[in-house]
Amino acid sequence: MAEIDKTRQILETVMVIPAGKVATYGQIADLAGLPGRARLVGSSLRSEFDGAEVPWQRVLRADGKIAFPSGSPKAEEQRQILIAEGVCVKNNRVSLADYRWQPDMATILSALKY
Template sequence: MRQIPLGYVATYGDVASLAQLPGHARLVGYALHALPEYSDVPWQRVINAQGKLSLGRAYPGGDLHQRHLLEAEGIVFDANGNIDLKRFRWQP
């Protein structure tokens, strides 16, 4: 996750594949959930495969926090709250 550049996102599945764990996107989610509160891992750059934020289910308001962090990096959301993966998805 530290390799994802500022202003780009990757999906949970992307991160799993890069970790040589294809098909284990949920495992990435569990790992992110286990991060300490003040971790310097750029967790906000990992989103779901539909270009949406998933954090709101686990932490009420967490999706808004994630959105603000991503917007501060220059990532744009559409009217439905989605990120254009063709534009902002990191391709290593």
């Protein structure tokens, strides 16, 4: 499978995360059919995607933390966007127990194009 196809799968998966919910890099890799490729999720989020608005802010580390360094402009931007979407962010961390996106298989299959 070509890297561009993998990137497309990842970004299409991220685009399905609803506002007010978050997912981890590893979770997105799993849902995109790429288990163990959490780092690829991170690099894919930095790429272009046909001009589509990809909700990158909804993807967090496995411990619920924002991946950008605390106090950095990108960390603050991500924090502010998540708060505006109704997600509680404390110390640059989101409670995955409260806000993790848990789609069922029907949701995944109906929303994804690959």
